[in-house]
Amino acid sequence: MIWGLSDAMAKTASIRGRAAASCPAWSRRRPYQVLAPEAYVQIKNLIEKTVASGLIYLNSHARDFADAGDARSISISTCAARAGSDAVGRVKLMKLLWDAVGTEFGGRHELYEINYSGSHEEIRRYALFGALASGQYDRWKQFAESCMAEYDLDGWKAKDLVDTSRISALR
Amino acid sequence: MPTEWGGFTHRYFRAPTNVDEQVAGGGRDRGVGAAHLWLARALPDYKAAFLGTLGANAEFYAPYQANAKRWYRFSQERVPFINHAIIHPRWIATSRRARQAAPTDVCARVVKETDAGLYVTGAKVVATGSALTHFTFVAHHGLHPVQGKNFAIVFMVPTNAKGVKLICRVSNEMRAAMLGSPFDYPLSSRPGRERRHLRHGQGVRALGGRVRLRRRGEGQATSSRGRASFPAPCMHGCTRLAVKLDFITGLLIKATEITGARVRSAASRPISAR
Numbered sequence: 284m285i286w287g288l289s290d291a292m293a294k295t296a297s298i299r300g301r302a303a304a305s306c307p308a309w310s311r312r313r314p315y316q317v318l319a320p321e322a323y324v325q326i327k328n329l330i331e332k333t334v335a336s337g338l339i340y341l342n343s344h345a346r347d348f349a350d351a352g353d354a355r356s357i358s359i360s361t362c363a364a365r366a367g368s369d370a371v372g373r374v375k376l377m378k379l380l381w382d383a384v385g386t387e388f389g390g391r392h393e394l395y396e397i398n399y400s401g402s403h404e405e406i407r408r409y410a411l412f413g414a415l416a417s418g419q420y421d422r423w424k425q426f427a428e429s430c431m432a433e434y435d436l437d438g439w440k441a442k443d444l445v446d447t448s449r450i451s452a453l454r
Numbered sequence: 455m456p457t458e459w460g461g462f463t464h465r466y467f468r469a470p471t472n473v474d475e476q477v478a479g480g481g482r483d484r485g486v487g488a489a490h491l492w493l494a495r496a497l498p499d500y501k502a503a504f505l506g507t508l509g510a511n512a513e514f515y516a517p518y519q520a521n522a523k524r525w526y527r528f529s530q531e532r533v534p535f536i537n538h539a540i541i542h543p544r545w546i547a548t549s550r551r552a553r554q555a556a557p558t559d560v561c562a563r564v565v566k567e568t569d570a571g572l573y574v575t576g577a578k579v580v581a582t583g584s585a586l587t588h589f590t591f592v593a594h595h596g597l598h599p600v601q602g603k604n605f606a607i608v609f610m611v612p613t614n615a616k617g618v619k620l621i622c623r624v625s626n627e628m629r630a631a632m633l634g635s636p637f638d639y640p641l642s643s644r645p646g647r648e649r650r651h652l653r654h655g656q657g658v659r660a661l662g663g664r665v666r667l668r669r670r671g672e673g674q675a676t677s678s679r680g681r682a683s684f685p686a687p688c689m690h691g692c693t694r695l696a697v698k699l700d701f702i703t704g705l706l707i708k709a710t711e712i713t714g715a716r717v718r719s720a721a722s723r724p725i726s727a728r
Contacts (some may be wrong), residue, residue, distance in 0.1 A: 284698040285695050285699055288696075289692045289693040292688070292692060293473070293477040294476075294477060295475050296472065296473045296476055298728070304508070306470075306476075306685035307476065307685050307688065312685055312688045312692075315485060315692045319691075319692070319695055322699075326702065330702070330706055333709075333715050334710065334715065335713075337709060337712070337713045337715075344633075344634060344635065345637035346635075356591075373712050375640075377709065377712075378637065378638055378707050378711060379641070380709055383701075383702055383705060384702070388492075388641060388642030389637070389641070398686065399691060399695075400665070400691065401541075413456075434652045451493075
């Protein structure tokens, strides 16, 4: 989805300014700005639901693996290492995934993604004002109105639609 | 790649003129490493996407369009590390009076103007790694209920100018180094991710008048409507997120293989969201 929006932005250009510079079209930028925060939050939530306690039982420090008591064997027995992953490899991966989405660093980046293009209200105002300025707002409205103009209280008004009132049970 | 002036620069530092150049530039390089994904807006190519508007849309800065062009060319030829400060701080207002007063107390504004330049004060949110930059590009973004010529400013300030203060949160790198190791915090232990808040002390001199980019007689709320919008950084941000989700998806796939969750095919949902 996000790659699709990036491709769409790169490949649609509106030319502006005396320098005739090219920039990604408004209509491809606004969907990204609104959708990205929604997607990121859901992805983080899915990771937490899917990997679940795999992200929880982690030892505190790399040095645990060198200590007596052997975090390595505890980790293997409690975490049921699968797919050929040893305890160090499993912990290494889970710590990286947790640092990406859950530590103060990762959690702060979720806040960052939620507000990347502006506040949640501001990015929607941009979408609204952009639609108003480009004429898209009126085009969408006209599209809806063209459908509504095809019928009224007396039935179909459009010439290509069949009048079915004669078989109505409520006639 | 060649510049408009016969020199050469990195691709991102030249504003694209057609779709082909746009596809090639704008931070759409998929071959970045994991470390780049969290640097995000601290990256020089993101700043370059910003600075492109100075050349592409110089007339926005009239009557200072020559200054905009000059900075566009300077950034291409010298590739300084430029910081950006466009977001206003959040102000907390508990009363009607405070609501009216607060923005004018904290937002960046001109307090004095001499032949030598503008003196500005106010607070802005700046990007990660700001303390390492040469200059800070100060502009505004979005609509704010502040009217007045003194607020309608876009300017460059040397990050080491007298009076500029950067306020930083706790260092993730330091915390990771003291309590953990790269193994324990593989991302946050990397250097340079401290987001800082820029606070111009009273009367910071924002370079000479020739460097000033914009100050017109219209209020900020109205000037924002015709603002120098930043479409190229938007594309950069989108591509960055796409690569970041590629990376996170890779981690998730590996995690589901280890925990056995992959058997339940639970990983299929985030993959479709990418």
